[in-house]
Amino acid sequence: MSDxxxxxxxxxxxxxxxxxxRILVRTYTDIAxxxxxxxxxxxxxxETVNCQQFYQNPAIATPENIQxxxxxxxxxxxxxxxxxxxxxxxxxxxxQFTDMVNIxxxxxxxTAPGIYDxxxxxxxxxxxxxxxxxxxxxxxxxxxxxQTFPTIISGxxxxxYFKN
Numbered sequence: 001m002s003d004x005x006x007x008x009x010x011x012x013x014x015x016x017x018x019x020x021x022r023i024l025v026r027t028y029t030d031i032a033x034x035x036x037x038x039x040x041x042x043x044x045x046x047e048t049v050n051c052q053q054f055y056q057n058p059a060i061a062t063p064e065n066i067q068x069x070x071x072x073x074x075x076x077x078x079x080x081x082x083x084x085x086x087x088x089x090x091x092x093x094x095x096q097f098t099d100m101v102n103i104x105x106x107x108x109x110x111t112a113p114g115i116y117d118x119x120x121x122x123x124x125x126x127x128x129x130x131x132x133x134x135x136x137x138x139x140x141x142x143x144x145x146x147q148t149f150p151t152i153i154s155g156x157x158x159x160x161y162f163k164n
Contacts (some may be wrong), residue, residue, distance in 0.1 A: 005034065006030060006031060006034050007030075010023070010027060012024070036051075038051060039051050039052060040074075042074075043074065043076050043158060044074075044075070044076060045075070045076055045077070045078070046075065047073050047074070047075050047094070048073065048074050048075070049071055049072070049073055049074075050072050050073065050074040050160060051071075051072075052071070052072035052101070052160070053069040053070065053071055053072070054069065054070045054072065054101070054162070055069070055070070056068050056069070056070065057070060057098075057099075057162075057164075070162045070164055071162075071163075071164075072101050072160050072161065072162065073094075073097070073160070073161055073162075073163055074158065074159065074160045074161075075092065075093075075094060075158075075159050076156050076157070076158050076159075077090055077092055077141055077156065077157045077158075077159065078154070078155070078156055079105075079107065079143060079152060079154065079155040079156060079157060080154065081151065081152060081153060081154065082107075082143060082145050082151070082152035082155075083145070083151050083152075084145055084146075084147070084148070084149055084150065084151050085145060085146065085147045085149075086144075086145050087142060087143070087144045087145075088142070088143050088145075089140040089141070089142055090140060090141045090142075090143065090157070091139060091140055091141075092136065092139070092140065092141050092159060094159065094161065096163060097138075097161040097162060097163055098161075098162045098163060098164060099161060099162045100136055100159065100160070100161050100162075101160040101161055101162065102158070102159075102160040103121075103134055103135075103136055103157065103158075103159055103160075104120070104121060104157070104158050105120070105121040105134070105155060105156050105157040105158050106118050106119065106120055106121060106155055106156065107119055107121060107123075107132065107152045107153075107154070107155030108152070108153045108154050108155060109149075109150035109151065109152055109153060110150060110151065110153055111150050116153070119132065121134050121143070121155065121157060122134055123149075125146075125148075125149070127148055128146075129146040129147035129148045129149070130146055130148045130149055131144075131145075131146040131149060132144070132145055132146065132149055132152075134157060136159060141157050141159070143157070
């Protein structure tokens with residue numbers, strides 16, 4: 001068994017109570033360990049804990065608290081339409097985050113009438129002005145669309161962050 005996957009079958013020796021207890025304890029431990037390292041795959045429009053854990057913030061780490069973990073929170077934010085060659089500011093509504101872990105997303109664009117594709121955020125195309133960038137401050141998500149980037153029909157930005 002790997003650390004994050006459980007065996008699909010386990011025989012329990014019901015006729016041997018002493019061995020049964022050992023197997024049940026081991027099974028429970030395996031289940032707890034596997035569940036604790038799985039990432040929560042929920043992507044919601046409200047804040048969720050995504051079950052990622054990081055080391056203690058080195059700036060405040062001491063020998064007494066070095067084992068304390070920081071949990072990662074996640075929120076998805078819809079972009080709406082974004083015209084070519086603009087910067088938009090979208091409020092994220094996160095109260096008191098301390099650091100960003102990951103900023104990413106996708107947008108849908110119309111490259112020609114009736115022809116659509118999806119592009120990652122951030123994006124850099126073959127021309128210097130065919131770009132889409134994103135950055136976050138304490139209040140807003142800022143998205144900048146380059147001079148030759150197509151109009152964004154819709155999209156989403158996913159923010160993963162610490163609150164401690």
